[in-house]
Amino acid sequence: MGMMSMRLPDELSEQLSALADATGRSKSFLAGQAIRDFIERESWQISEITQAVREADAGDFASDAEVSEISAKWQTHAG
Template structure:
């Protein structure tokens, strides 16, 4: 395993230590877990953006009806 050193603001360092203690983990483990999740999220998001750009470059766009349907679904989910 490779080591890394981070300089954190005191409030963030304290929050990390408190949360790690509450969860019975070390601050290093919790930070590693959070970084792993963040990196996976960013990789997925980047892949989705790259695919969307490729599709746009190919002229593949949603129709007005598809956009309206998506908005209707989103609004109905958020209404409840």
């Protein structure tokens, strides 16, 4: 298991301590979970963006008719 040290602003450190006390978890566990969640979310976004760039590079765009259909749908449901 890797080890890392980091500096946190006092307010964030206090919030982390309070959350650790309230949940019965260690600050390290909570920080690790937060980093894990962040990495999963960011990795998903990067994957989606990479796929969209590949599609764009291949010329795979929505047709004018598809865009008009979606636009009409949103305008109908908007209000």
